Amino acid sequence: MDQTTIRRRLQGLRESRSVNQVELAEILGFNDRQTLSDIELGKRNVAPDELVRAAEYFGVDSGYFTDPFELAGEARFSWRKSSQANDLDSFEQRAGGWIATYRHLSRLKGESVNSFLARVDIHAKSSLIEAANEGEAVSRTLGLGDVPATNLATVLETKLDTLILHVDAADGISGAACQLGSLNTIIINRRESPGRRAFDMGHELFHLLTWQEMEPPHIEGGTGTSQRYRHIERLADNFSAGLLMPRQAIESLMAKSPLPKNGEATWAAWIKDAASKLCVSGPAMKWRLVSLGLLKKAAAERIEDASLRLETRAGSHSLPPQFSRCFVENLGWGIEQGHLSVRRAARVMGTTVDDLSALFTEHGLKTPYDL
Template identity: 25%
Template sequence: MQIGQRLKFARQAVGYTIQKASREARIGESSISEFENSKREPKFSQLAKLAEVYKKPVEFFLGEEPIVQNMMLWRQKPSMGGAKEKTEAEFNQLCEQYHKLEVLTDELRRVSLPQSAVKNANEFSYQEACSLAEKALKEFQLGDRPSSSLKQILEESFYVKIFHLDFSGSAISTNSEIFGSAILLNGKSKAWRRNYDLAHELFHLLTWHIFRTAASQENEPSEIEEKLANAFASRLLLPTDSVKERIEAYADDDGKVSYEALDEVAREFGVSLGALFWRMVSLYNKSPEEVEQHLAKAKTAAFRRPPRQSDTSDTLPERYCSLAIKALREGRLSLMQFAKYVRITYKKAQEYLAEDEDFTDEKASISLA
């Protein structure tokens, strides 16, 4: 594929018209059109600017290998025109940068995620979703409060790439042959929403081989698949024995538990009160209609404690930043690239290479002898 074709592909992938690309790159519309139609080639400075705008490395436009387009699976896709493509392009760029850092530092790792024995999407039942959650609980060793360790274990033990960005929508998951499994969460969401979204997207990664087969290539989950993902997330974040033990500890002599007490349990497990209510459908044989009634009442209930506070999320994973610093100090990544990768200014990036710091010096080390 020629440079012109790659330029057109990259522009369309980010959701830009020629007019929009022209404004962002400050390159004339006629010039961009001529580049794309291979009437003339861009100068390197122009190519570098377009690469920045399209969120692609310059090497992408100079390569000859076939373009691999990664499928992005959305939860609550944005309706605003161009928002979907722009978010996907930024997410894909972060994943590609992460992969490059792994290659540069010789830290490329692949660990298989647990999978279901079911091979056919039509045979995947609610019970199978629950069984898969139980399997993940054991293999991930998540303990009694899974939400407190799920993200860290996925990142550090299974090398799933997890990013946070502020965007319209809820979450995205993808499974690439090049950079592996990755999840994008909305940084604007509350912590308990991010926990649930992470578990929901994890289901899609674990069942990618079932629902995203070469024959189907469905890039949007069906309503049934989404319900299965919710069932998986609920069972994963709210383990049966642990949750029942905490709920029943708050029960009065008549076996009733207040909304306020249930809200406390939900806080402990890092989920919303609504998620806990729905989990009680299977825990205590509650009907969906009864849960709906309790949800409506809970919205108007006056709790005596202040509203939950939510922590903020870091855009970049810790491992990503550590690899970037390692690549910089080993001379495998330029200061300009480092600043771009970790989203800081060039001046700030220079602090990571202060002249008086020698990280190989014995004074900056500790002996294990």
């Protein structure tokens, strides 16, 4: 591990524990605060015995400062989860290991880990219509095509260098946005329905695009969330709606199959068909029609969401491969080059050596070791 990361982790831990430089300098055996200040400014390296003393003082393993396959308070996560989700801290630690591994191996390969994400002109006082319009503009700029949901993950990876990870998340966790320095990651629960996965991806993209202006909470929609944060979440939802269901795409559907004139059952059938063609959920399509002024809100409220659902959860036949191809390729390269052992790779992925082999097979890649 390079000294830059070590000093950042040391400083981050000191600040998170509300320990001032004078206190920590004394613990590390320095004569004055200036020595620790020089370390945090990158003017002096940290000696191994000093790291050991710091680890003992803070009650962490010494690998906390040096392990490149773990994150140590460096990343910022924003999770979408329901109230019944359990043990989020443990899952976040696992996710941090995946992202840290990708970053470390990419650097060893000499590849950039700098995601390219332009900012969008949306702020906390923006209207929901403005957010939806911005989503449409981003969809056009990225060239997401006639069915944006089917192209979104690939485009984010190839054009914006954003890491997309489809994972088996714990129940109640839909996904997350994560910023690790200049590396942006979107985590998606692959066991959600396809329409939900795409909408969550658009929602998390909004947070990455507006993070500096409107940093999202660690847990979206959690208890005690302020009115400001609730509005930001609605902005994210409307951005995602515009991104995945742009007006032009809906007008194209209307040209082939005109909107019904009345009747909840007729409307429900049209909405379900349109949602299926754009690979989004029926309820999302319904409220997008309302926002475009194509369906009155009162009429929409009479159409029960249950009648619009295409499926509740994805079947095994439609699950996307775990993680992503670029992530698994990176992992295979690291094993082949000896940068991490097979067993270490399996631990990072939270699986067995045999199941790790299945991960490569799932992506059509050769297993980089003999079973």
